[in-house]
Every structure is written in C-alpha cells, then in structure tokens.
Amino acid sequence: MTDVHATAVDIPTEDGVADAYFVRPADGRPRPAVLFFQDAYGLRPQLRAMADRLAAAGYTVLVPNVFYRLGRSPVVDLPEFIDPGADPSIWERLGPVLASLTPDLVKRDAGAYLRWLADSPQAADGPVALTGYCMGARLVLWTAGAHPDRVAAGAGFHGGRLATDDPDSPHLEAPRITAELYFGHADEDASLPPEQAARLEEALTAAGVRHTCEVYAGAHHGYTQADTPAYDREAAERHWAALLGLLERTF
Numbered sequence: 001m002t003d004v005h006a007t008a009v010d011i012p013t014e015d016g017v018a019d020a021y022f023v024r025p026a027d028g029r030p031r032p033a034v035l036f037f038q039d040a041y042g043l044r045p046q047l048r049a050m051a052d053r054l055a056a057a058g059y060t061v062l063v064p065n066v067f068y069r070l071g072r073s074p075v076v077d078l079p080e081f082i083d084p085g086a087d088p089s090i091w092e093r094l095g096p097v098l099a100s101l102t103p104d105l106v107k108r109d110a111g112a113y114l115r116w117l118a119d120s121p122q123a124a125d126g127p128v129a130l131t132g133y134c135m136g137a138r139l140v141l142w143t144a145g146a147h148p149d150r151v152a153a154g155a156g157f158h159g160g161r162l163a164t165d166d167p168d169s170p171h172l173e174a175p176r177i178t179a180e181l182y183f184g185h186a187d188e189d190a191s192l193p194p195e196q197a198a199r200l201e202e203a204l205t206a207a208g209v210r211h212t213c214e215v216y217a218g219a220h221h222g223y224t225q226a227d228t229p230a231y232d233r234e235a236a237e238r239h240w241a242a243l244l245g246l247l248e249r250t251f
Contacts, residue, residue, distance in 0.1 A: 002026065004055040006048070011064060013112040015105075018068035019043075020113075023051050024060040024122045032251040033123035035113055035143070036063040037136030039225065040094055041082055043073040046227040054131075057244055060123045064113050066106070066139065067097055082228050098135060103168045106139050107146035114143075114150045127152035129247055130179075133224055134158055137183065138170045144181070145173025153250040155182040157239050158221045158230075160191025163199035171200045174207035181211040182246045184239050186221040214242075 006023035021043060025031055036051055043065045051061040065073040076093050084090040117123045127150050132140040137159025144151045154177075156162070162183075163171035181204065185197055197213065204211045216223060216238060222230030224239050 001056040002058065004052055006052065006055075009062075009116075011112055011116045013068070013109055015069060015108075018064045018066070018109065018112070019072045020062055020064040021048050021051055022060075022062050022120075022122075023048075023055040025055060025058060028122070030122055030124040031058055031060040032126075032247070033060045033062065033117045033120070033128040034247070035110075035117065035128055035130050036061055037130065037132035037139040037143075038063065038066060039134035039136055039222070040098055041078055041225070041228075042067060042075055044078070044227070046225055049226075050224070053240070054243075057247075059129075059247065060117075060120070062113060062117055064109070066101060066109065069105075070097060070100060080227065082225075085229065103142050103170075106142045110139070110143040110147060114147055118150075124251075127179075129250055130154040131243055132156050132159070134160060134222060137162060140181075141170035141173045141177070144179045145176040148176055148178040151177075151179045153180050153182075153246050155184075155243050155246055157184045157224055157243075158186040158189065158216075158219070159183060160189065160221065161196070162192060163196040163203065171203040174203040174209055177204075177207065177209050179209075180246065180250065181209055182242055183211070183213045184235075184242055185213065185215045186219050186223055187215055187217050189221045191221060212242075 003026040005026040137156025140154040219235035223232040223235040
C-alpha cells in the first residue's frame with residue numbers, strides 16, 4: 001500500500017459540470033485508471049475511503065457525482081450512518097434523484113468521464129476499469145457496452161435491476177461488451193431476484209463475455225458500505241480480493 005493524493009475536480013460534460021473525487025498514488029506517476037460508480041447514497045466519506053484504498057493499491061481513481069444535474073454533492077443530505085429502516089424518508093427523497101438518471105444520460109456522461117481520464121497525466125494510457133455498487137453496477141454495464149474501446153474490465157457489487165424486462169435493461173448491453181466482468185451478488189437481494197441473476201448470466205454467456213458471477217452467501221444488499229446497517233466485513237473483504245484480482249489480471 002502506498003500514500004495517496006486526493007483532490008476535488010470538476011468534469012465538463014455535455015449538460016454541465018460534474019463534481020468528482022480524484023485520488024491517485026502520491027508519487028505522481030501515471031497509473032491504470034478506475035472509474036468508480038457510486039451507490040444511490042452518493043459521493044460521501046465512505047466512497048472516498050473506498051477510493052483511497054483502491055488508489056493505495058496502485059490505481060488512479062475517479063468517483064464522479066453522477067447526479068450532478070441536480071446539484072453538487074451531497075445532492076441529498078444524509079446522516080453519517082445511513083439507515084432507511086430508521087428513517088423511511090431517506091428513500092422518499094432519493095427516489096426522484098435516481099429516476100432522473102436515464103441510461104442515455106449515463107452513457108453520455110460516461111464518455112465525458114472517460115475523456116477526462118484520457119487527458120489526465122495521472123492516468124496511464126490505454127483503456128480503464130470500472131467498478132460500481134448498488135445502482136453503480138448498472139452503470140458499469142451501460143458504460144462497458146457504450147464504450148467498449150475504452151473499458152478493459154468492469155466489476156459490480158450488490159447490484160440491483162441488472163436484468164429486467166425493460167427495453168433498456170443493463171444486461172442487453174452484453175453483445176457490445178468486450179471487457180472482462182465480475183459480479184458479486186448479494187444473497188436474497190430483492191433488487192436482484194434469482195431469475196434476474198440467471199438472465200444476466202445467460203446474456204453474458206451467450207455474448208461470449210468473459211465473466212464471473214458469484215453470490216455472497218449471507219451478505220445483504222449494500223454489504224460493502226460501512227456507513228449502513230447492511231455492511232458485512234467478511235463480504236466486503238471478499239469484494240476487495242475479487243476487485244483487485246480483476247485489476248491485476250487486466251493491468
């Protein structure tokens with residue numbers, strides 16, 4: 001593990017400016033880049049800490065506020081410990097925010113994030129990796145499908161609604177994906193029932209996408225997030241091993 005240097009940055013997009021967290025090893029050398037997609041709770045200290053750990057392992061990491069159209073982060077004020085069970089208004093406030101981010105906007109914004117990384121002297125030349133959490137796993141699939149020449153690997157953890165009946169369901173990107181993918185599903189996750197997990201697996205296999213899909217037994221949706229009741233230390237460490245293994249194979 002190495003020391004890291006972090007800054008807040010602004011990324012021009014077709015629709016405005018996205019604020020983001022940018023962290024990389026402190027030695028200043030260009031490193032393989034990872035585009036880190038947030039969960040529904042947004043850019044906050046927990047995600048910054050996760051990005052720091054990834055950077056300390058030798059990567060340049062960008063965490064954009066994907067809800068930037070609605071304001072700079074935090075877009076929704078949340079408590080330090082996020083427990084929707086204790087405060088149902090959290091999801092009442094987040095629902096319209098999530099609904100505002102359509103697949104077309106995700107793909108367009110991803111192009112801006114990837115261009116910004118391509119222009120950054122701290123990011124090594126060549127394609128990048130993606131990682132995403134909760135809703136961020138959907139963004140991984142949409143981005144990998146829309147920008148196959150720029151994405152070499154992608155990972156999604158406790159992702160939800162990855163293979164629905166919607167005409168723009170993330171799993172339908174599979175034929176356009178060239179990256180290696182890894183998914184660590186939560187156990188008994190209402191947002192990813194077994195039929196969706198099977199549909200995702202079938203789509204990736206049929207498209208010839210190199211992939212691994214695993215269910216983390218006993219781990220609940222959100223298991224990587226230490227600022228929520230869903231956090232599961234064992235599952236979170238398993239996620240780190242899987243993510244870093246994917247990055248080592250890729251870069």
